[in-house]
Amino acid sequence: MREEVKRILGIAIPLIIICIISGAALTATYGLTEERIEAVEQQKINESLSTIFLGASFTEMDDYYIATVSGEEIGYAFIAEGTGYGGTIRTMVGMYPNGTISGVSIISQSETPGLGTRIAEPDFTNQFSGKRIEGVRLRRDGGVIDAITGATISSRAITDIVRERAEVVMNETR
Amino acid sequence: MIEAVIVMGVLGIVFGVGLAYASGKLEVHVDERVERITELLPGGNCGACGFPACRELAEAVVKDHYLINNCRACNEDSWLGICNILGIELGRRKQEIALVACSCDSVDKFEYEGVRTCAAAALVMGGFKACKHACLGFGDCVHACPFSALERRGYQYFVDLRKCIGCGACVDACPRGLIKIVDKSAEVFVRCNSPDKGKVVAKICEKGCIGCKLCEKACEREAIKVENNIAVIDYGLCNGCGACMEACKFGTIVPVFHAEDAVDSTPKVTRTEKKSG
Amino acid sequence: MKLDELTKGVFKQNPIFYLVLGLCPTLAVSTRVDNALGMSLGVFFVLVCSNVIISLFKHRIPPQVRIPCFIVIIASFVTIVDLFMHGYAPELHERLGIYLPLIVVNCIILGRAEAFASKKSVFDSFLDAVGMSIGFMLAIVGIALCRETLSSGKIAIFDYTIVPTFTQSPSVMMTLPPGAFLTIAVIMAMIKYKAIRKEGR
Amino acid sequence: MPELIVSPSPHIRSDVSIEKIMYSVIIALIPTTACGIYFFGVHVLYVIITCILSALFTEYVALRLMGRKFVMDGSAVITGLLLALCLPPGLPLWMAAIGAAFAIAFAKCAFGGLGHNIFNPALIGRAFLTASWPVAMTTWTKPLTYDAITTATPLGLWKMQNIATPYINLALGNVSGCIGETSALAILIGGVFLIAKRYIDWRTPVSYIGTVAVLAFALGQDPLFHILAGSLFLGAFFMATDYVTTPITRNGRIIFGVGAGVIVVVIRLIGGYPEGVCFSILLMNAFTPLIDRHVRPRVYGVKRKRFFVSSANEGD
Amino acid sequence: MENLLVIAVGAIFVNNIVLSRFLGLCPFFGVSKKTSSALGMGSAVIFVMTCASAITWPIYTYLLLPFNLEFMRTVTFIVVIATFVQLIEMVIRKYKPGLYKALGIYLPLITTNCAIMGVALLNAEEGYSLIGSVVNGFSAGIGFTLALLLMSGIRERLEFADVPKSFQDLPIAFVSAALLALAFMAFSGMRL
Amino acid sequence: MLKFRTFRGGIHPPDSKITAGKPIEKAKIPANVIILLHQHVGAPCKPLVKEGEKVKAGQKIGDSDSFVSAPVHSSISGVVKEISTQQSPIGREVQGIVIESDVRAESARMEAIDPATASKREILTRIREAGIVGLGGAAFPTSVKLSPPEGKEIDTVILNGSECEPYITADHRLMLEQPDKIVKGVGIIMNVLDVDKGFIGIEDNKKDAIKRMREAVEREGDEGIEVFSLKTKYPQGEAGSLIKTVLNRETPSGSHSYDIGVLVQNVATAKAIHDAVYEGAPLIERVVTVTGDVKEPKNLLTRIGTPFYDLIEECGGFKSDVGKIVCGGSMLGVAEFGNVPTIKSTGCILVLDREKSKTPEERACVRCGMCVDVCPTGLMPTILEKLARARRFEECMDYHILDCMECGSCAYVCPSKIPIVQLIRYGKEEIKRRE
Numbered sequence A: 001m002r003e004e005v006k007r008i009l010g011i012a013i014p015l016i017i018i019c020i021i022s023g024a025a026l027t028a029t030y031g032l033t034e035e036r037i038e039a040v041e042q043q044k045i046n047e048s049l050s051t052i053f054l055g056a057s058f059t060e061m062d063d064y065y066i067a068t069v070s071g072e073e074i075g076y077a078f079i080a081e082g083t084g085y086g087g088t089i090r091t092m093v094g095m096y097p098n099g100t101i102s103g104v105s106i107i108s109q110s111e112t113p114g115l116g117t118r119i120a121e122p123d124f125t126n127q128f129s130g131k132r133i134e135g136v137r138l139r140r141d142g143g144v145i146d147a148i149t150g151a152t153i154s155s156r157a158i159t160d161i162v163r164e165r166a167e168v169v170m171n172e173t174r
Numbered sequence B: 001m002i003e004a005v006i007v008m009g010v011l012g013i014v015f016g017v018g019l020a021y022a023s024g025k026l027e028v029h030v031d032e033r034v035e036r037i038t039e040l041l042p043g044g045n046c047g048a049c050g051f052p053a054c055r056e057l058a059e060a061v062v063k064d065h066y067l068i069n070n071c072r073a074c075n076e077d078s079w080l081g082i083c084n085i086l087g088i089e090l091g092r093r094k095q096e097i098a099l100v101a102c103s104c105d106s107v108d109k110f111e112y113e114g115v116r117t118c119a120a121a122a123l124v125m126g127g128f129k130a131c132k133h134a135c136l137g138f139g140d141c142v143h144a145c146p147f148s149a150l151e152r153r154g155y156q157y158f159v160d161l162r163k164c165i166g167c168g169a170c171v172d173a174c175p176r177g178l179i180k181i182v183d184k185s186a187e188v189f190v191r192c193n194s195p196d197k198g199k200v201v202a203k204i205c206e207k208g209c210i211g212c213k214l215c216e217k218a219c220e221r222e223a224i225k226v227e228n229n230i231a232v233i234d235y236g237l238c239n240g241c242g243a244c245m246e247a248c249k250f251g252t253i254v255p256v257f258h259a260e261d262a263v264d265s266t267p268k269v270t271r272t273e274k275k276s277g
Numbered sequence C: 001m002k003l004d005e006l007t008k009g010v011f012k013q014n015p016i017f018y019l020v021l022g023l024c025p026t027l028a029v030s031t032r033v034d035n036a037l038g039m040s041l042g043v044f045f046v047l048v049c050s051n052v053i054i055s056l057f058k059h060r061i062p063p064q065v066r067i068p069c070f071i072v073i074i075a076s077f078v079t080i081v082d083l084f085m086h087g088y089a090p091e092l093h094e095r096l097g098i099y100l101p102l103i104v105v106n107c108i109i110l111g112r113a114e115a116f117a118s119k120k121s122v123f124d125s126f127l128d129a130v131g132m133s134i135g136f137m138l139a140i141v142g143i144a145l146c147r148e149t150l151s152s153g154k155i156a157i158f159d160y161t162i163v164p165t166f167t168q169s170p171s172v173m174m175t176l177p178p179g180a181f182l183t184i185a186v187i188m189a190m191i192k193y194k195a196i197r198k199e200g201r
Numbered sequence D: 001m002p003e004l005i006v007s008p009s010p011h012i013r014s015d016v017s018i019e020k021i022m023y024s025v026i027i028a029l030i031p032t033t034a035c036g037i038y039f040f041g042v043h044v045l046y047v048i049i050t051c052i053l054s055a056l057f058t059e060y061v062a063l064r065l066m067g068r069k070f071v072m073d074g075s076a077v078i079t080g081l082l083l084a085l086c087l088p089p090g091l092p093l094w095m096a097a098i099g100a101a102f103a104i105a106f107a108k109c110a111f112g113g114l115g116h117n118i119f120n121p122a123l124i125g126r127a128f129l130t131a132s133w134p135v136a137m138t139t140w141t142k143p144l145t146y147d148a149i150t151t152a153t154p155l156g157l158w159k160m161q162n163i164a165t166p167y168i169n170l171a172l173g174n175v176s177g178c179i180g181e182t183s184a185l186a187i188l189i190g191g192v193f194l195i196a197k198r199y200i201d202w203r204t205p206v207s208y209i210g211t212v213a214v215l216a217f218a219l220g221q222d223p224l225f226h227i228l229a230g231s232l233f234l235g236a237f238f239m240a241t242d243y244v245t246t247p248i249t250r251n252g253r254i255i256f257g258v259g260a261g262v263i264v265v266v267i268r269l270i271g272g273y274p275e276g277v278c279f280s281i282l283l284m285n286a287f288t289p290l291i292d293r294h295v296r297p298r299v300y301g302v303k304r305k306r307f308f309v310s311s312a313n314e315g316d
Numbered sequence E: 001m002e003n004l005l006v007i008a009v010g011a012i013f014v015n016n017i018v019l020s021r022f023l024g025l026c027p028f029f030g031v032s033k034k035t036s037s038a039l040g041m042g043s044a045v046i047f048v049m050t051c052a053s054a055i056t057w058p059i060y061t062y063l064l065l066p067f068n069l070e071f072m073r074t075v076t077f078i079v080v081i082a083t084f085v086q087l088i089e090m091v092i093r094k095y096k097p098g099l100y101k102a103l104g105i106y107l108p109l110i111t112t113n114c115a116i117m118g119v120a121l122l123n124a125e126e127g128y129s130l131i132g133s134v135v136n137g138f139s140a141g142i143g144f145t146l147a148l149l150l151m152s153g154i155r156e157r158l159e160f161a162d163v164p165k166s167f168q169d170l171p172i173a174f175v176s177a178a179l180l181a182l183a184f185m186a187f188s189g190m191r192l
Numbered sequence F: 001m002l003k004f005r006t007f008r009g010g011i012h013p014p015d016s017k018i019t020a021g022k023p024i025e026k027a028k029i030p031a032n033v034i035i036l037l038h039q040h041v042g043a044p045c046k047p048l049v050k051e052g053e054k055v056k057a058g059q060k061i062g063d064s065d066s067f068v069s070a071p072v073h074s075s076i077s078g079v080v081k082e083i084s085t086q087q088s089p090i091g092r093e094v095q096g097i098v099i100e101s102d103v104r105a106e107s108a109r110m111e112a113i114d115p116a117t118a119s120k121r122e123i124l125t126r127i128r129e130a131g132i133v134g135l136g137g138a139a140f141p142t143s144v145k146l147s148p149p150e151g152k153e154i155d156t157v158i159l160n161g162s163e164c165e166p167y168i169t170a171d172h173r174l175m176l177e178q179p180d181k182i183v184k185g186v187g188i189i190m191n192v193l194d195v196d197k198g199f200i201g202i203e204d205n206k207k208d209a210i211k212r213m214r215e216a217v218e219r220e221g222d223e224g225i226e227v228f229s230l231k232t233k234y235p236q237g238e239a240g241s242l243i244k245t246v247l248n249r250e251t252p253s254g255s256h257s258y259d260i261g262v263l264v265q266n267v268a269t270a271k272a273i274h275d276a277v278y279e280g281a282p283l284i285e286r287v288v289t290v291t292g293d294v295k296e297p298k299n300l301l302t303r304i305g306t307p308f309y310d311l312i313e314e315c316g317g318f319k320s321d322v323g324k325i326v327c328g329g330s331m332l333g334v335a336e337f338g339n340v341p342t343i344k345s346t347g348c349i350l351v352l353d354r355e356k357s358k359t360p361e362e363r364a365c366v367r368c369g370m371c372v373d374v375c376p377t378g379l380m381p382t383i384l385e386k387l388a389r390a391r392r393f394e395e396c397m398d399y400h401i402l403d404c405m406e407c408g409s410c411a412y413v414c415p416s417k418i419p420i421v422q423l424i425r426y427g428k429e430e431i432k433r434r435e
Ligand SMILES: Cc1cc2nc3c(=O)[nH]c(=O)nc-3n(C[C@H](O)[C@H](O)[C@H](O)COP(=O)(O)O)c2cc1C
Pocket: A085, A086, A111, A112, A113, A115, A116, A117, A147, A148, A149, A150, A151, A152, A153, A154, A155, C172, C173, C176, D130, D131, D132, D134, D138, D160, D272, D273, D274, E189
């Protein structure tokens, strides 16, 4: 019995030690980089926020931001995500309280380069500005957004994502 | 910090102890000798040992040491290495080579059309050669050799003795049974396999053995005997003097070239040529 | 002799073309040269560090827990790379996505740990790791170069254009999985063709 | 005595040869080709010629590189022609040429040439072009206008805008679409010719088209529309019947047809493309080796009707 | 509650782990020469992937998330998977030698198969529930097996093919994979 | 209704039966005959005569003690010139007795026996003594075939008059010219086996023969015999296909037709049985169709052992540059390279000119599946061919290579002109050799 315990410990202890060292090392590294990572992430969001409401400042709510310019609430910004042609599309959407889109910017997407990725280009995203959320549909679906040729799926995905999320936020903010 | 270390520590304990415990309970003995022997084996997977792959032979050898004799392909060094691993002592191993016993000089008896392999051609009216023992020349043996030791030159087939390790794969492939495995010490060789009567052979082939027994008479050591209309050399007795070669009128008996440049010299079968030593 | 340890990984035993290991990141992130470079740097760091550490401790690690130990060591370095990249090269980090943590199971790394570092000396292991990573880098960057060229219609490394746009409609397929497989296939076939030609001579 | 030839039996062979079959297929494709040229104008003729020449040239070069003899057996012509027939009429010629070259080089010659390829070369050519230049490959010209007025195909109209095209147009071919796919009638003529000559097995097209019809009907779609629209006919009669890439047994061909039919309907209903014939055949091509391995005819005198047979020496 | 069918179909076809996610390629090329071994490897992967999904989920959810240790998931997941595979291998080897011959010999290969780890990470990334994770793992395994089987069928047929010398073996396997991936593009953009 | 029943697969080669309208002619007695001592399946015979000895036509000159064997008889009267090794038309080298004709037509006959009164033993002995073997091609000793092993009950006899091979018309002419003898022969077979159901299967491209045979059966008044019209399709004459068509039974793989209670005999065999029993005549002559590229194709009643070139000479010699001389039909026959003598099972000598003899160039298999579709056995010839070529014999076994009857249908249809049958034969030989 003693022998057995000894044998087991002989084998297990190196692994345990390595595990502990690893845990410690990683925590240390994490501590080193944590702030930076958060800053980077925040930066991404801020960048997209600021392209939507120029010059505004933002207060974070549950799942959306309230944009204020000199204390006055001018609109809401929120992240909308859903599945496109090649994977998840994350967008930052800005909306005025009256249900008009102020702007859309793509945070991340994995569509086909040269095709679906054109949804991130201003030519496409600028179309959203000033549209009412009911109208945020592809033209062929009865809306006012022109799809990108050859990338109907991506175009439709993004309009649907934006509209659906906008409707939810609209209800929440009422 | 603490959480991470604890989590990792716990995982380490659980798995470390688990694996350690399990490794005691569940230990299955594997023999590392198998690995080492496999490394020493030639790795041609030629199948001549009766096992489908070198590794299988290695496994068998560990159980039955003397099976190592089955591998014809390993050289002296690996042979000794394997004996070392097994902790046994075997005497000097016999080394063998393959030689093709036909000069392919027989005339055709008809025009063959069909699958161009020896084995298939041999099944059509006994082969298209007038001599029913003659090489059919499609080179099944060449394709069979795992060591690329056989090659065709002109119409004849030769073994490159630097490459051949006597594995016997070609022997199995030749439908005519023309390839003979002989001791590596062989210096002369009867390049015919026809047991037909001399009269028959002489009619259809210029280089065939007619069983005239001139070689038998020429050999001082009685190493060559005509049996069943064909001369057979006993390499245990033969010292390679070449007297039989001199005696044969048809050039049926040829020298065996072991030299490094064997590729070029093997096929020159002229009666006056003789190997020294 | 020592040099051999280094160069074999680059040519004779190139991990991708010869050993056919570590294919996943190779194919997945070789759409762009900069991704490829980022990935190979990550692999370089992890491979070198873990090879060295493993060969340092090889005698202390009981065989029964060899693999878990190796893997914890490797995974730690991977996480370190992951964290730093996230903090200091966020764009690259995003593009490499899931393939960055997957360096941990990159067959090259564990394969080298198993086959080499656990047997040889520290210095040899170090050389081996460097060689292998360079081999990996050459391969993945080469593949990325082909793919990016054909899929963007120009040759550019980062922002330096080498050959200006030669076609307005480059092949989208080269960024997709088939393009990746095809590129490797063609490169491998060319290597083999060369080898055969050489042998024939 | 004369020197005689000896060869194993049989001593007579049927007069059907590879060339004969291939040229018959080319003849069977003439009505479709003519329709394509009639509907979409002379550019189409250039596309067809480009594809065929590119296919032949690539095959010649590839075979020479491989150190083999180039034989003009007509298979490369079929590949080129069929590829052209499933391209949009307005495709730039250079793309057509690259597609044909890719098809022959990677889908055929890399595998060892005629008889050895796994995937249908013409369809690989098409899939390659679709993946490479999706926009050009989904730009359709209006029939009989002879200039580049772009429209949507019947399936596109149905999928994106829910507009049905009249059957008569679909049958005659007066709709937009790939060069050779629009006229169901012209394809049928060629297909029936090949079936009558026994060069292709009726089981493949019948099970393929039948499955699409039945499944479409079961899912509440218009079966006739789904049969006539798109390249189903071209695919069913000329591509799903390609010997090299489809199963060799009759039961296998039925499975092939049914499988491809299911995939077509799935792609048309929920897939990312309006049309799925090309991919359905390619996917079933991938399944073909497995089908061939497991679907075998019943051997005379072997009692058990083993539909699925597994190899005796498996498992080691 | 996610739609399990959608997860399953998505993992098998649309995002086939090998052909469109680029995971598990080493065994995909290494063990696809024979249908029988492809089946063995495939079964082993299905088994391990399902179990790995099931095991890593609680660790992630109850150990890492609460303590804010997400950054440790690479280390913890891989340790768990590696030990689990090793344990399973030992158990099968000891108690089911037949199964070991058919399946177990592939187990060591699986530790270094990034598909397993990839699926565990994807589960975490997608935030699937326990059942969703298990279904995803299982289906990804099926997708892997499907791709492997198709590939092995193709490669078995290629044994008879007259493949040019420079394309023999791996290059033609890669070409086949390319064409297979091209065919699998059929499922891209599929709306489930 | 029954008429449409058929077997799986099969082919329709052009039937080329150019001699169908030519009545059987008696061939000239050759100057020399070579009686091979091994013309049948089973043990070879030992010579009963010495060189220089005089023999009569019909005299037994070779016999064996073995059960599975049949004696051979001199087919002409003359002198034994030599006993030596000879090439046989089926490609073996066997012992043969060369007899030089002495022009006197001395013949030796046995006594006729009345089948109505004779015992079965007697009849079987007679069949053996007359040297009768299957004349349909296989040359299996008929007396052995008529003595089924213990426990195997034969319930049906099928007479094979299908003659599905292109070119051959020997059986066809025999049925037209001597239907009564054939029907009587069947009667004997049925008696010996105690069977009361007999079929005579004839392909429907021989309508006249069907009619003649029906009339003969009616004349004979045997209720149990039925003439069965078969769809014209190669290889209808192969025993398994024939049984499948006529009785819808299948011979299980690896067993014989007697396992399912069926005996198949060729029509010429039945006629030979008739001659041996009713007339006491040993088997020394048979009808041989000499056809193809000879000047004047004929159906010849020839003495067994006549050299091929004698018969070709009798048909006016070669029409053009000869390429192949085939013993047997175009599908199953064996190409000869020398002047071999006929044997009991030689039903046809087919001469092909050089152009027709050329084997077409082989191409890669395009997997058209035509071979699979036509294989009457349900095999996958293309796979077998590839496996055999790759020497993967174990897998060949898995694909039932040994069930192949070598009918040649697959090689006939293959558009790539692959010598499938030869490769399959090679595979089979190799498998047998390994066992
Ligand atoms: C390789 C390839 C990549 C594609 N990528 C996208 C994409 O990222 N986004 C998209 O909406 N459509 C993409 N498509 C096209 C769609 O599958 C589909 O053809 C298109 O959405 C049809 O829409 P259209 O009416 O705009 O032509 C791609 C097609 C291919 C062949």
